[in-house]
Amino acid sequence: MSAELPLVFSVTSGKGGVGKTNMSVNIACCLSRMGKRVVLLDADLGLANVDVVLGLAPPRNLFHLFHEGADLGSILCEMPYGFRILPASSGVGEMLSLSTGQKLDLLEAMDVLEDSVDYLLVDTGAGINDNVLYFNIAAQERIVVLTPEPTSLTDAYALIKVMKLNHGVEHFKVLVNMAGDMKAAREVFSRLYKACDHFLSGVSLDLLGYVPRDRTVRRAVVEQTPFCVLDSRSPASLAVQKVAETVQTWDVSASLDGNIKFFWKKLLFR
Template sequence: MGSTHSVFSFSSGKGGVGKTNIVANTAIALANMGKRPLILDADLGLANIDVLLGLAPRYNIKHVLSGEKTIKDVLVEGPHGILILPAGSGVPELLDLTETQKRILLDEMETISDMIDTLLIDTAAGISDNVLYFNIASQHRIIVVTPEPTSITDAYALIKVLYTRHKVEDFCILVNWANSENDAKKVYSQLASVADRFLGPLRLEFIGFVPRDQYLQKAVLQQRAVLDMYPNASSSAAFRDLAHRINRMGQEAKPDGNIRFFWKDFLMIQ
């Protein structure tokens, strides 16, 4: 693999902040730019990206680990050719794999390396071991936060754990459901100010915002991407902007930031 492969984790301190919707629409926007994204649904308890897009996966990563299926059998194709690796149903042991299972997963990921160039990981909310591991192993960490005080507090808690326990220093902040760019930047400033005061030399970058948009909710109810149903909506424009930003970040990445290295880090394979 070359340096064009990049890995982004999307996380949040609390649930219900619209993270999965952001991942799905960003993947579609990337596909529309000619990229080849893969979504890893890593919310191992409450996986729902398939529901969001009206898909019905028959298999998940568990079937790959057992040797029943190859990863190509398990991949689901979503709108505009985006690929989704379902990993939610019945796979709580993903962090407790045997060495054999780790090797199987790594080898299987290698078989699809030429099919994808960007890995988007939709993690669970909170600070569980799964969430922390995916963030540590990722090349770029995007923390989704809303203007609600509890969302900001919980986002800070996630950043604090990653920084103090695992020495992670770089984060991108994406504000969802903001009334305006000014409001979004206020949320970012609040978070950055608290982090700077209590944690130290962190790098928190404002990566953008998604505005409150009635069309986004209408699309969710239809199990469709807002980019498809309402391409002229303000949220659709925001997802296109985010995709361009992510694409630039991927192009500027270090040469070792690719998908095989992600899985080696995550699976702790030497």
């Protein structure tokens, strides 16, 4: 992948509680270990979770960019795990929907990242609100996280349906979290695939992989540490490492969609 074309991809879900943010943090961690320059953007702008998963209390976040004129460099947090995060705010209603002016501010601020990042990983909120859709529409690739629970499956389908019918987005990667084994993950993926194939003509789904149930994950959440750091050989850690390896095979060399400026411009004009 060309360093001049950083890849922007989102990690998203139809409902909360499926481990989306945990997947984002650990994918970022694995990519960084592989020598990639990674920025993780917490795009759940009003209900931030990345800092909670990592045990952070950042002094500044995107709220300060929009409302106090802070520069991006003062907001970026360097993590001991090799990647940087752009933290969002929590419990701030003004952040739930970005104005055109705020998008312009963010577009201008992101210039400083253009030549210093290989992957911009966007951890969206859950559901189908405006911010979730904005960030998913603008990304080059989208990872939809779901679990074997029926409600997770139906909500993932709802997200894909809105993205397809309202915005023409057709390509999605699927990551099944908390699955018993690959067979169980394939069964979940198959149900989602059949629903999309029957009701949403043109939608393309690829099974990116699965992350098994793993006690290390629960312990990592309590300790507010990436599980791939807590135990790099645990089943969940090895599974996410495979996901990160697959991400590195995604080729955006023939497309400008991976360019960060292009990402924000797409976001701006939605």
